[in-house]
Amino acid sequence: SFVSLRQRILSAVQKNATRGDPRSVIRAIDQFCSQKEWAMNVGNEKGCILDSVVSEVNPATVLELGTYCGYSTVRIASLLPPYAKFITLEFNPDFAAVARQVIAWAGLEDKVKIKPCLVEGASSDWIPKIKEQFGIKTFDLVFLDHWKEHYLSDTKLMEECGLLRKGSVLLADNVICPGAPDYVEYVRSSPRYKSHYFRSHLEYTKAEENLWYLGIIE
Numbered sequence: 001s002f003v004s005l006r007q008r009i010l011s012a013v014q015k016n017a018t019r020g021d022p023r024s025v026i027r028a029i030d031q032f033c034s035q036k037e038w039a040m041n042v043g044n045e046k047g048c049i050l051d052s053v054v055s056e057v058n059p060a061t062v063l064e065l066g067t068y069c070g071y072s073t074v075r076i077a078s079l080l081p082p083y084a085k086f087i088t089l090e091f092n093p094d095f096a097a098v099a100r101q102v103i104a105w106a107g108l109e110d111k112v113k114i115k116p117c118l119v120e121g122a123s124s125d126w127i128p129k130i131k132e133q134f135g136i137k138t139f140d141l142v143f144l145d146h147w148k149e150h151y152l153s154d155t156k157l158m159e160e161c162g163l164l165r166k167g168s169v170l171l172a173d174n175v176i177c178p179g180a181p182d183y184v185e186y187v188r189s190s191p192r193y194k195s196h197y198f199r200s201h202l203e204y205t206k207a208e209e210n211l212w213y214l215g216i217i218e
């Protein structure tokens with residue numbers, strides 16, 4: 001029967017990565033996606049930028065919007081201190097099911113709270129509930145990697161829900177490809193944010209891409 005791409009990614013992890021070794025999980029996915037089939041993981045080039053931002057912020061609370069197969073979830077979780085709270089939201093139940101297994105293979109499942117959002121507009125359902133459901137006041141770091149159409153509305157929603165504070169850092173993937181021009185326009189023109197971008201490439205390709213870094217200053 002048909003085996004989906006996400007299942008082939010999971011099989012590549014189970015075949016080539018060592019249980020309990022997050023770096024080997026990352027390497028297995030990157031090898032599969034650069035040698036066999038492209039997939040929308042953040043990839044190693046942008047992943048190194050993500051790692052440097054996570055290490056610099058050293059966050060106690062992290063929100064990831066868009067889990068997909070758990071590649072960036074594993075990258076981020078493996079750099080967090082044990083007391084950190086890390087929530088990753090995934091709209092698609094099939095992606096969430098694979099991500100759980102990838103995260104479990106990496107041996108991180110005790111650190112990462114996956115909350116699959118099973119309904120359309122799911123992040124907008126979950127963001128208002130995060131404070132009460134997870135006992136989180138504000139996020140030190142948010143990684144936006146779900147759907148470009150929701151970057152701006154979800155950022156505004158996080159502001160309205162008081163989930164962001166002075167010093168919170170937002171890092172957004174794909175502001176060029178596929179592109180989130182309304183989001184870039186909003187954050188560039190807002191006095192609330194200090195923003196800059198890291199030049200990079202679309203995962204596993206030579207196409208131009210940026211990671212957009214936002215520091216909240218007021």
Ligand SMILES: O=c1[nH]cnc2c(O)cc(-c3ccc(F)cc3)cc12
Nearest residue numbers: 040041066145146147173174177178
């Ligand atoms: O939809 C996406 N969500 C999160 N990340 C993405 C990502 O890194 C890349 C792409 C993408 C880029 C080019 C293309 F031809 C087709 C899909 C989509 C997403």
Ligand SMILES: [Mg+2]
Nearest residue numbers: 042145173174
């Ligand atoms: Mg992406």
